[in-house]
Amino acid sequence: MDALILQILNGLDKGSAYALIALGLTLIFGTLGVVNFAHGAIFMIGAFCAVTLSKILNLSYETIDPNQTDFLGNPLKVKTPYVESWFGPEIGASLIDWAVPLAIIFSIPIMLAVGYIMERGLIKHFYKREHADQILVTFGLAIVLQEIIKYFYGANPIQTPSPDALSGVANVGAVFGMDIVYPVWRIVYFCFAAVIIAAVFSFLQFTTFGMVVRAGMADRETVGLLGIDIDRRFTIMFGIAAAVAGLAGVMYTPINSPNYHMGMDFLVLSFVVVVVGGMGSLPGAVLAGFMLGILESFASMNAIKSLIPGIDQIIIYVVAIIILLTRPRGLMGRKGVMEE
Amino acid sequence: MSKSTMTRRGVLKTGAVAGAGVALPTIFTASSAAAYTNEPTGGSVTLGFNVPQTGPYADEGADELRAYELAVEHLNGGGDGGMMNTFSSKELQGNGILGKKVEFVTGDTQTKSDAARASAKSMIEKDGAVMITGGSSSGVAIAVQGLCQEAGVIFMAGLTHSNDTTGKDKKANGFRHFFNGYMSGAALAPVLKNLYGTDRNAYHLTADYTWGWTQEESIAAATEALGWNTVNKVRTPLAATDFSSYIAPVLNSGADVLVLNHYGGNMVNSLTNAVQFGLREKIVNGKQFEIVVPLYSRLMAKGAGENVKGIHGSTNWHWSLQDDASKAFVKSFGTKYGFPPSQAAHTVYCQTLLYADACQRAGTFNPCGVAEALEGYEFDGLGNGKTLYRAEDHQCFKDVLVVRGKENPTSEFDLLEVVEVTPAAQVTYAPDHPMFAGGELGSCNPGA
Amino acid sequence: MLGLNKKDTSLMIVVIILTMFAPFILNPFPVDSAMAQFNAGYPDLMQRFVIFGIFAIGFNILFGLTGYLSFGHAAFLGIGSYSVVWMYKLLDYNVIYGLPLAVLTAGIFAVAIGYVSLRRSGIYFSILTLAFAQMSFNLAYSVLTPITNGETGLQVYNNDPQVLLGANEATSPHLFGIVMNNSFKLDVGAWQFTFNNGYYFCALVMLLVFYLSIRIFRSPFGLMLRAVKSNQNRLSYTGLNPRPYTLAAFVISGMYAGLAGGLMASMDPLAGAERMQWTASGEVVLMTILGGTGTLIGPVLGAGFIKYFENIFSKINDTILHQWFSFLPDGLEDAVVFIIHPFIGKGWHLTLGILFMLVVIFLPGGLVEGGQRIGKWIKSRGKSEDSDSGATTEPAE
């Protein structure tokens, strides 16, 4: 029983990342009709926002400590971060400690800008082009983005820890009188994802802006005829989608050390998630994200693995095939979307 | 089966028939002009450095490439000479190899067997490389080793840790300086016994491909010999990034040691996840829970950051070693690039020197001559103490380091500390050891 | 000629000439010159050009004609390779047993995967094919290791049965004694040209399947496939069942992929699981779009383009750059090398990514459109002189 609950928690956690990426992907597809293969790269850029902020906070000046030697036998240069000398060692150290949560603030304007520039500079010219062309150009962009990151940060994963206060584990089972410990940061990640998802949905549901966008998603031409500048709103939606993926990336960094190709790792999975959810359906994307996350976790349980060897390698794809064959347009897809 | 002896004759025959029609041909595989593949005829000799330049091991590949460039510089008489000064053999003069200037070509393995073979082939076919070296994973090493055997050039393996490279898949033209899974187990076992006792329950998480399996087999055998009990061996997909669903079952499994048979990104993530789940603080069966990472590298330790502190593993070499050879190498590498070399850089540097020295001693670049010079060769002064290139399987036998993640690193490179240097005798095994059985070295192939 | 119209015949002749003289065309620079780095006329790369050409030609029969975008064709490539290597292991190194089997096995898998996947269209179809291919890859890499030899890749061991192996038979892939690895080199002045058995074998196979693909494009079947892409609704209301047509196209393109995979193993007797990964499937999609979807020659051009960058640009390193620019003053030389450095060697991905974007932005029809534009430009230059003269005479009338 405990094991099952743990795996559900793991699934929700994996699902959070899938759902957040798929949500952005679906937003872009639903509003702009663009198949964006660079969305994984946006997630990766978000993660590297956190890395960058932590590097900025760690910018140091060097003092020479004659008592210690470095690897060449020269006197060791001891590095002290500037923030520690400006704000005192305690505040400075806690600033560095809290780099990842701070990066949320830092990353939002950056991600919005990245989204805006991408849409205005490139994607805009591809609305009327075939999906194949969109795939090629966004795939090219994804490669370029990740190679740029690799050029500056290298290929090795870069550790970006969570704040000490949020590291460690918590007993989540205490409420039910059970003993289930789970990493604090993973709980934070899931809650964060839930908040973001709720925010996006309420934005679309309850604001005029959101209503226009939803109307535009349903029938772009008619909304355009009403004299509403739908393109501008869609551009903003692209920025929001980028911000959602970026934030997912920022918060993901303590879970797994980010590297330059993490975007590609998530790209294929998030496409599967979007399609299983149904092209163009936001609730579908979220539902499919969590569902696949949980099923993936279950499949990696020893009992199930010993029953069907290798099931954890293919579970996502098996589920995708079964769902697409039983529900032609995924879980919640609309008819006629991306069926040509 | 006696087909290997027939090979060359068949090739010769068809080659000659095919060649007869064209005027002035020099035939690649069967020429009377060249005694072996890519015999250097001018004033220079070309070596092929085939390392991962893209993909997850790109940084390791870049470090290997730095070491290769350094080795070439030293061979050609540039720089401070590095380990050429400490190497027990004094054949190398700093005037290239056999008086020929050393040149090199580079390629990208992409950590894929196909791409690695394509890259190696282009070095052999286009650039006339007489030796191929490099790589950062066992799949690639075995694939390229097979290719070099067919093409008739020497392969000096880079970082490859699978038992198969010099076991089931060993080849007469291939040589490995790096240690392997069995040696990791043999080196770690006594240290683990001292630290954690003989009554332990180990849980293995293993990358689900051949390298992972051979390491799992080796470590499990070595620890079981101590009296440890293996609770479970769980295979994890290569593509996995989040290991939480594999770590969670460890919590209630009754295990008190977790062995992570992972490398690269897999290892960084699985270790990070294991620490996240509080395994380090856990007390099981009244004992402190421990994590072991049998194959360590500094670059991986860097990726995992804080999480490696106090975690034991084994490594081929580490820059903090204080023997003359290691110091000379660190100095010459560090002066040129500004940071200490990784174990991958060390092994490929050694491989290059060993190859050059073997050519020099054999007086030829002919793969058969070089192989003969390397087989059973004993040397010292390359940072691992006294070392033997065993003739039976072309594996180097040398001391293995047991290391631990350092608690208080003084710099970003100072992540591991050497706990013990396990002497070579303790990690030596018989050539027909069951974990290495099934393969055949064959006979050396000079190509032509 | 051979049932082709005039235009197709001349295209076929051009392709024949290009492939037959490829060892010359691809080696335009003398061996010892600095530009020799750009020579592509060595056996392995030439073989790859035609093998991936075959793969892309086949893919184009499905994607270019019917518009069904498969993201899982690499699975058939891998299946083809494994079939051939297994034949080496069981029988002997003659490729004559393996290649037909590769096509057949790939065809069987294509029938099964296609039958299921083609129940859906559009991106749903793409994801179904992707799912099947990724399943094949993941299993081949791990659980199916007894069949595929996993990470290491399937290869021939000395203790394999090889029941047909004769006493004097070659121990590398051959066709009735013609050993694929063998080549002869022709030295002409400073140039060296390599003629490789394997390349010519692949080239002949490619010409055959290229011819076949022209015939398919021009056949009633090809017409139906284009009709599927154009308007599937109209097709059903015209009494035609789209499903068997698309399935046939899927199976044919799967068999092409199997053949390409088989040829890869015929040139190099090793079958790695990475051949089936989604990146490999993506690569053939990129090749086809880059060259020109739905055109006859486009996919082959796209395949050549990508393989050239992968194999040539990844091998350029700083040392070579310094050699090239050594004529510049020292400071300038370093600056030039510094600027070019990110795009070569380990940066070849970056160059490729940028080129993808440039091609798709400026040449929506792919490289073929680039060729057409150049052709038109040359023609219009010729014509503009005529029309200029026409324009000047007009007022006089």
Next chain:
Amino acid sequence: MGILEVKDVGKRFGGLQALGDVNLSVKENSVHAIIGPNGAGKSTLLNCLVGKLIPDTGSVMFDGQSVLGRTPYEINQMGISRVFQTPEIFSDLTVLENMMIPCFAKRDGAFRMHAIENMMSEAEIVDKAEHMLEEMNMADKAGMHSASMSRGDKRRLEIAMCLAQEPRLLLLDEPTAGMARADTNNTIDLLKQISDERDITIAIIEHDMHVVFSLANRITVLAQGTPLVEDDPENIRGNPKVREAYLGETA
């Protein structure tokens, strides 16, 4: 017995009764018009006839055989061709290629693997397609890219494609919708000619009374998913129920 017999056909979409107990009999070689206000269920009925929708109740018999449960292409092969409201042609292909497809469908059935022959060397098919184009006065457009034609020409091509299959029943779904007067008249003339010259039954769904009364010799009026009347045109003209249905709708 008519060539097409619709009996008690009903169809629901969720809570909406789109069709309820529709009975219809189309006589061989007649021109039968089905008219009715918007939302009367005309298109739903048509979709039930061609296999796009399966009715919940009732039966549809064509020439004594049930069409229910058959796919569109099977029904087409039985001899029913359909012309769509907006012309459905193969817009990536040339006009001649468009014409050839139904000719192949007629000769070879729903599927035939002829992958090696050159389609242009199939003299029989090419001749028939060219002949058909000539008959429709479109021979000059044979090599044209069909997407670049005018809407009227697209309609003409679509009808020609249907006729090339020599169907026994031609279904037209508002064939003149959105057309200019001149094009409409041309289409009327074309359909008249077809009806006069060929051994064919035509069923037409139409809004435009001008078209209906110019062509039809039998009319069914649908309202709210059920047939109101079925009669000859002159009787329909004066029928108060029909007027009410239409005026009620327009008012």
